[in-house]
Amino acid sequence: MSGGVYGHRRAPITRGGRDDRGDARPSVYSAAMTREHSLSQIASKSEDFDRWYVDVVRRAELADYTPVRGCMVIRPYGYALWERTRDALDAMIKRTGHENMYFPLLIPESYLAKEAEHVEGFAPEVAWVTHGGDKELDERLAIRPTSETIICSMYADWIHSWRDLPVLINQWVNVCRWEKRTRLFLRTTEFLWQEGHTFHATDEEAAAEVDTMLECYRELAEDWLAMPVIKGRKTESERFAGARYTLSIEAMMSDGWALQAGTSHHLAQNFTTAYGIKYTDRTNTEQHPFQTSWGLSTRIIGGLIMAHGDEAGLIIPPRVAPIQVAVVPIARSNDDDAARLVEDACARLEREAGPDVRLRVDRREGLRPGDKFAHWELRGVPLRITVGARDLGDGQVTVVRRVDGGQTLEPLEGLGARLPDMLAAAQVATRARAQRLLDERSVDVSSLDELIAAFAERAVFASGPFCNLDECEAAVKAAVHAATVRNLRADRTADGAPCIACGRPAEDVALIARAY
């Protein structure tokens, strides 16, 4: 649509993705300039969090519903956010020695069926292709819910010797899971993710891999998305179907609920045995390799929204923000001198911000500054620079930080060069704000009564000694509505303290929360 680029009549510099002048600046997502919904209201976050979430996702143009049940379209602004996130993680995946490749979307039923627990676990949510054209297939094909089965089937032919190990691969793909209840980003029928798959000669090496990738997820969540997370091990009931154990990172949303933001599985030899993957070791003995898999999905975008957003809309940490700085010019249209002064200042900011700052001047005509402020606040842009004739008289502009509303007058001189530091500071502030939320809402409990009391007022992250028996997990669930054991914390040990449910000596500390 023509609305993608504004100010096209008078703007001296072509902006956004249509830049054709060889400007070194990276193309900044262009469609965020659309006026669609720009004046619309969103529900109050404190009064109706769920509706606020949906409103923000749609009004900020991250995503929208489609004609297909449970499937969403990720719009350019939302996709840009995902791309930033994806690229950061992709770099970590490569840094840790993995290579990307691609396996097909369709998986023969017979392949899927070989690992009993796995197929049983996924059966309820697999979508099937039964026809090619108008001809019924001899064997129906699953649309991948995850790819362990097809990958094992193929690697059974490719792994023969200890020299072939380790295999360290990853793929960025869509997967499909027929969910009963869907939510934008958090749980959709089709979603995007990466799934890493590795094969190792030893159990210990696989275990180390599982830890390494969980650490990458922590780094992504905390250092890029500014979301503090709790690492830990899933209980038996939440373990991935077919895995020996599953590790997760759990993040706190600003309503106190937990979001599982990434998982890493030790598959031991469960799949390699079932799929007949064998190699000959140095002593000429046949072995099954040890395997891992790990995944992180577009769900984490939902987490980003719910972790940081406020009444005005999104708050995006600078490192992943599609647009980091929104510049709003303010000038009277009947004052040509002032308009020229303001435009010169804007152009100078664009020029001096440098290629590493994603800066956008909002030159849309016919909108008052208030509209533009609200527009960029809803979209969570970390910094806003107001360039007006009044401040410019003193050689200054106003800079407002989205995360805390902090406002300062800054000399225009050299501001472009100072932006990276200001963005870095905003990143830190966003992370600190989320950390404060987590700290304020975290409690230690030593009994079910204390657990119940902890949840009396609001949703929290409760931690307490836990023996990891099924009946104790059930007791926790029964004690507090919608609360579950999210994981057994990697950073804590109970050291024999009594389990909050049964009182027997416990080794682990459970993180208990209500979860999305």
Next chain:
RNA sequence: CGGGGCGUGGCGCAGCCCGGUAGCGCACCUGCUUUGGGAGCAGGGGGUCGCUGGUUCGAAUCCAGUCGCCCCGACCA
């Protein structure tokens, strides 16, 4: 899958009970005036009412079915 609600221009809704071929706000387009927190005036374009069938001279309105979405409960990245 059970309970509740809703499908009417892009968005949000009214009209439906008491059938007579569609209305409001916002958005959109044009012009002028505005521009330091969501503008004003004037003019203009756009919908056949989720879908299918039925009742009727006539259906957005009544009936049946169907699809979809949202919210609340049992399964999940």
